[in-house]
Amino acid sequence: MYTGLQHLHSFFAYLVLLALIVAVVHALQGLLGKRPFTPTSRKLTLIALICAHLQFVFGLVLYFISPLGIRNLSGETMKEPMARLFALEHPVIMLLSIILITIGYAKAKRATVDAQKFKMIARFYGIGLLLILSRIPWATWL
Ligand code: HEM
Ligand code: HEM
Numbered sequence: 828m829y830t831g832l833q834h835l836h837s838f839f840a841y842l843v844l845l846a847l848i849v850a851v852v853h854a855l856q857g858l859l860g861k862r863p864f865t866p867t868s869r870k871l872t873l874i875a876l877i878c879a880h881l882q883f884v885f886g887l888v889l890y891f892i893s894p895l896g897i898r899n900l901s902g903e904t905m906k907e908p909m910a911r912l913f914a915l916e917h918p919v920i921m922l923l924s925i926i927l928i929t930i931g932y933a934k935a936k937r938a939t940v941d942a943q944k945f946k947m948i949a950r951f952y953g954i955g956l957l958l959i960l961s962r963i964p965w966a967t968w969l
Contacts, residue, residue, distance in 0.1 A: 829892050836885045843878045847956045850875040854948035864941040872948055876932045883925045890918055920962040924955040
């Protein structure tokens with residue numbers, strides 16, 4: 828169960844990054860090119876949200892079964908950068924990013940003007956993506 832989920836979470840990270848990059852680029856093109864918010868725009872935005880939510884659920888379960896997760900949370904962990912990343916920084920910042928992405932999705936859904944929809948996606952998904960990139964364990968991933 829642990830190894831399977833570890834691989835799933837690791838592989839799914841590629842899909843999350845890809846879906847977010849596509850959604851942000853599409854939103855920036857829409858905003859700057861003054862394009863209409865089409866059904867494709869809605870789908871790209873939704874696919875990125877679903878990928879982020881699914882990855883969150885995988886990560887949350889992993890946090891409770893991985894030796895690098897909650898079980899490794901202690902004062903000693905805080906002195907060791909890699910251990911602190913897995914047990915604290917990665918989960919907290921990823922949660923924050925996904926909350927921002929979800930807020931962006933909800934704001935875009937409620938907006939009535941197309942440019943405003945694109946702006947919410949570009950801003951909230953964009954910041955979420957940057958935060959995610961800042962706390963990926965690059966040293967062990969890829
Ligand atoms: C967009 C969200 C997320 C992305 C892109 C992401 C990505 C990753 C990546 C790339 C790894 C490294 C896997 C490897 O070294 O092979 C990892 C590990 C891990 N992630 Fe996430 N993650 C996300 C959210 C979360 C959340 C919300 C939690 C917990 C609440 C979490 C908990 C963990 C844990 C505990 C590990 C270490 C697993 C182990 O090797 O034992 N992740 N994550
Ligand atoms: C603990 C896990 C989860 C939490 C806390 C959560 C939370 C939320 C919240 C607060 C929203 C509302 C966004 C809005 O106001 O429009 C939302 C929307 C959504 N979530 Fe999640 N989610 C979780 C897991 C999942 C999973 C596993 C999936 C998919 C497999 C998923 C798919 C969706 C979809 C498709 C929407 C958009 C619905 C719409 O069009 O309004 N979520 N989620």
